[in-house]
Amino acid sequence: MIADLAHAVADVAPLLDRQRYVALGVAAAVVVVVFELMRRRKLREEYSWVWVATAAFVAVLALEGNVLTAISAFVGSSSPVWTLFFGAMVFLLALALQFSVRLSRLTHRHRTLGQRVALLEAEIQRLREQDAGERAPERRAGERATPNRARDIVA
Amino acid sequence: MSKTTALIIPAYREAERVGAVVRSALAQGLGLDVIVVDDGSPDETAQAARAAGATVISHPYNLGYGCALHTGYCHAWRQGYERLLQMDADGQHDPAMLPRLVDALDRGADVVLGSRYLAGDAPPTSFAKRTATKMFASIASRWTGMRITDPTSGFQGLSRRALECVVNDGFPEDYPDTDVLVQHHRAGLKLAEVPVRMHIRQGGLSMHRGARIAYYGYKMLLTLMLLPIRRPTPLRARDTVARWS
Numbered sequence: 137m138i139a140d141l142a143h144a145v146a147d148v149a150p151l152l153d154r155q156r157y158v159a160l161g162v163a164a165a166v167v168v169v170v171f172e173l174m175r176r177r178k179l180r181e182e183y184s185w186v187w188v189a190t191a192a193f194v195a196v197l198a199l200e201g202n203v204l205t206a207i208s209a210f211v212g213s214s215s216p217v218w219t220l221f222f223g224a225m226v227f228l229l230a231l232a233l234q235f236s237v238r239l240s241r242l243t244h245r246h247r248t249l250g251q252r253v254a255l256l257e258a259e260i261q262r263l264r265e266q267d268a269g270e271r272a273p274e275r276r277a278g279e280r281a282t283p284n285r286a287r288d289i290v291a
Numbered sequence: 292m293s294k295t296t297a298l299i300i301p302a303y304r305e306a307e308r309v310g311a312v313v314r315s316a317l318a319q320g321l322g323l324d325v326i327v328v329d330d331g332s333p334d335e336t337a338q339a340a341r342a343a344g345a346t347v348i349s350h351p352y353n354l355g356y357g358c359a360l361h362t363g364y365c366h367a368w369r370q371g372y373e374r375l376l377q378m379d380a381d382g383q384h385d386p387a388m389l390p391r392l393v394d395a396l397d398r399g400a401d402v403v404l405g406s407r408y409l410a411g412d413a414p415p416t417s418f419a420k421r422t423a424t425k426m427f428a429s430i431a432s433r434w435t436g437m438r439i440t441d442p443t444s445g446f447q448g449l450s451r452r453a454l455e456c457v458v459n460d461g462f463p464e465d466y467p468d469t470d471v472l473v474q475h476h477r478a479g480l481k482l483a484e485v486p487v488r489m490h491i492r493q494g495g496l497s498m499h500r501g502a503r504i505a506y507y508g509y510k511m512l513l514t515l516m517l518l519p520i521r522r523p524t525p526l527r528a529r530d531t532v533a534r535w536s
Contacts, residue, residue, distance in 0.1 A: 247354050247464060251362045251532045254328075258348040258366065 151201045151216045159198035159220070166191040190227065194220075296393070297372040298323045299363030300345070301356055302380035306334040313343035315386040316378070321393060326366060327380065330359040336380075356445075357464040361457070364449075365533045368458045375449045381492045383414075384446040388487040392448035401453040401480035402472070404439065405446030405487035414491045419504045427469040427511060434515075435476040439484060442469040446487055453480050458533035461523060463514065466507050470514040477518075 151159075170187045173179035197204045197220065208219040298316055302309050313325050327340035331353035341347045348366055350359065360377065367375045374396050378384040388405060395403040407413040416424075424443050431439040445468075449457065456478050463470060475482060 244460075247358055248460070248532055250351050250354050251358060251365065254348050254350045254362055255366055255369070255532070258346065262346075 151198070151204060155217060156198045156201065159194055163191040163195040163198070166194075186231065294324060294370060294372045295374070296321065296323050297363075297367040297370070297375050298325045298389070299360065299367065299375060299377045300325065300327045300340075300380045301330060301359035301363060301377075302327050302332065302336050302340065303330040303353065303356075303359070304332050304334055304336060305380040306332070306336045306339045308382045309336055309345075309380040310339040310343040312378070312380055312382060312384075312386065313340055313345045316389065317344050319386055319389050321389060323376070323389075324372070326363055328359040328363045328366075330354060330356070340380075355465045357462065357467045360445075360467060361462045361464075361532065364454060364457045364462070368454055368533050372454070373451050375454055377445060377447050377449075379445050383489050383492045385488045385490060388446070391485045391487060392446070395483045395485050396448045396450055398483075399481060400448075400483035401450040402475045402482045403448035404441060404472070404482070404484045405444050405448075405489075406439075406441035406484045407444065407487060407489040408440040409484060409486035410488055411486075412488065414489055417504075423504060423508050426508075430515060431469045431472050434473045435482060437482060437484075439472065439482075441484070442472055444468075444487075446489070450480075456480065459523075460532070466510060469511055470518060473515065473518060 166187055170179065170184050170191075174181060174184055201216070204216040204219060207223075208214070208216045211219060211222070213219045213222070300309065300312060300316075305312075309327060313327065316323060316325050325345040327337070327345040327347050329337040329340065329347055329349040331350040337347045337349050348362055350362065354362075363377070364375065374393075376389055376392050378386070378389070384405070392403045392405060424441070427442045428439055431442040453475060456475065457471070472482065
């Protein structure tokens with residue numbers, strides 16, 4: 137098995153220098169963009185680590201070409217570039233699924249919040265009306281008393 | 292505080308119709324408290340309902356038919372109503388049929404379904420909707436062990452016992468019909484169907500239209516398949532609408 141894998145590794149074309157530099161450039165760009173988004177407060181720290189970790193992983197693969205070659209041999213790919221693209225696709229799929237789960241949870245909370253706001257507003261309205269109803273006789277009594285007081289003041 | 296009967300009317304963009312529906316329901320002399328849940332309508336739905344004599348609960352934004360119903364249920368639950376009736380705001384449901392729902396609740400049913408097909412003079416609908424209704428009627432009948440002809444009917448009556456079941460957080464946010472009936476049956480509630488007269492909708496947009504019918508079929512089949520194996524919705528105190536904080 138190990139002998140087979142070593143044989144397969146030998147068959148995989150090594151990563152070209154240019155491919156290596158492009159991968160490093162992309163990793164650096166991802167880190168810069170993520171930091172800039174956090175600086176502008178458009179990305180929360182809790183969501184940034186996935187992207188920083190991804191960039192770090194891509195950088196490691198670019199610098200340490202043997203790792204990518206070994207992975208390519210293991211999955212049966214003859215090109216490390218194909219392995220990189222395939223890995224990126226699987227990663228993005230998992231990320232999209234994870235965001236769908238988060239979105240479902242947020243949708244539930246957003247709906248619950250909307251419902252609770254509506255119910256609380258209705259309750260406030262009911263209490264206001266009840267309060268107004270209770271104060272109405274008092275106000276009427278006050279209105280009757282006012283002319284008397286006015287007369288007193290004039291006198 | 293225990294009140295008797297609430298009538299919940301979920302409404303979205305029904306400013307032209309909801310007033311007449313509320314007035315007609317109040318005129319039935321059933322001593323109903325009419326509660327209109329305005330689902331974030333951009334028009335004057337809330338004002339029209341209030342002017343007609345209803346209590347109005349307004350969603351801050353559009354949340355969907357199921358959510359509007361659920362808000363109404365939670366309000367009725369919080370206010371201690373003994374039973375609840377529900378009907379649509381688009382003029383399809385005839386308020387003169389409300390006493391039939393009340394009678395069935397009085398006879399001991401927990402969930403009463405107003406069926407347009409039992410009366411024999413159902414208003415015409417599209418082929419897709421008729422097919423979906425027949426299919427889900429067959430599934431609901433098989434699952435509940437009783438003949439259900441109109442599982443998509445939103446003209447319903449619920450006892451306090453049934454209300455306790457629907458205020459939970461697992462209530463579907465869209466298209467609550469066959470799946471809810473099956474859940475009622477699984478909860479041991481007594482279901483009944485009564486014939487009611489329905490009219491062609493007076494205007495507005497049906498939530499069962501166009502491609503939405505396909506989504507409705509997919510969603511309902513999926514929900515029904517998941518029903519026996521699905522985990523109950525976790526009831527976290529902060530997420531529960533029905534509970535007073």
